[in-house]
Amino acid sequence: MKILRLLPMLALVMAMVSCSSIKVAIDQNKNIDFSNYKTYTFLGWQNHSDKDLSEEDKLLLRDAFTKEFERRGMTRQNSGGDMEISLYIVTSKETSVSGYNDYVAKRGSYNYYSRGYASSNNNYSTQQKLVGTMIINVYDRKSKDEIWQAIATKTVEKKPEKRKKSIPSTVGSVMREFPVKPK
Numbered sequence: 139m140k141i142l143r144l145l146p147m148l149a150l151v152m153a154m155v156s157c158s159s160i161k162v163a164i165d166q167n168k169n170i171d172f173s174n175y176k177t178y179t180f181l182g183w184q185n186h187s188d189k190d191l192s193e194e195d196k197l198l199l200r201d202a203f204t205k206e207f208e209r210r211g212m213t214r215q216n217s218g219g220d221m222e223i224s225l226y227i228v229t230s231k232e233t234s235v236s237g238y239n240d241y242v243a244k245r246g247s248y249n250y251y252s253r254g255y256a257s258s259n260n261n262y263s264t265q266q267k268l269v270g271t272m273i274i275n276v277y278d279r280k281s282k283d284e285i286w287q288a289i290a291t292k293t294v295e296k297k298p299e300k301r302k303k304s305i306p307s308t309v310g311s312v313m314r315e316f317p318v319k320p321k
Contacts, residue, residue, distance in 0.1 A: 160292040160308055164315045167285045170278070172317040178212050179219035179279070184226035191227055198302060199225065199272075202309035209320040210313075219279060226273040229294060237262035268294040274312065288312045 180200060183191070191199075203223070204214055212221075238261045269291060276286040290312045295301040 160290055160311050162312055162315055163289045165287045166317060167283070170285045170317075172285075175220040175318070176212060177215050177219040178207055178221040178223055178276075179215050179217055181222050181224040181277075184224050184273075192298070194298065195301060195305070198305040199309065202306040203274075203313075205306070206309055206313040206316075206320075210316070210318040211321050212318070221285070222277045222279050224275045224277075226275070228271045228273075230269055230271075232267055232269050234265050234267060235262060236265075268296070270294040272308075272312070286316065288315060 180203075183196065203225075207214065213219075239259070270293075272288075272290045274286075274288045274290075275284055277283065278285050290308065292308055295304050
């Protein structure tokens with residue numbers, strides 16, 4: 139019986155944890171020796187990314203990436219870096235549904251042979267959330283070939299002060315997958 143009381147709480151905790159996670163997928167050219175890259179250049183925001191971001195968000199993202207590349211011993215240049223990096227952001231609204239059932243049975247379960255009763259109330263709610271997808275493309279400047287790509291998806295924080303805290307950790311999660319590890 140105690141387990142039945144704990145299940146709703148466990149479900150709530152699982153829902154909270156799963157909502158805050160970031161999903162990262164990467165693709166890289168396995169034939170590239172990334173230790174040969176010492177400098178990088180930001181190419182800027184790709185088409186239509188600008189409309190979804192405030193100037194502060196763009197600066198936070200660029201600064202977070204700069205910090206992560208510097209941790210890997212790489213230096214940022216305004217132009218002509220060994221690697222060229224483009225960023226693209228897409229947002230979409232999604233609806234999430236959560237539900238809860240408070241099944242109650244008295245004097246045994248309700249069936250044809252018993253005089254007990256059972257009641258069940260189903261409750262559900264829907265929420266709109268903004269989901270952001272960030273695509274990071276890294277190119278070799280000389281060959282212009284894409285050498286690494288990361289696609290990160292996460293629920294966007296509504297409040298700017300929360301985004302200020304979450305953006306560096308989001309970028310850190312993406313850069314954990316980069317072939318050059320921090321020094």
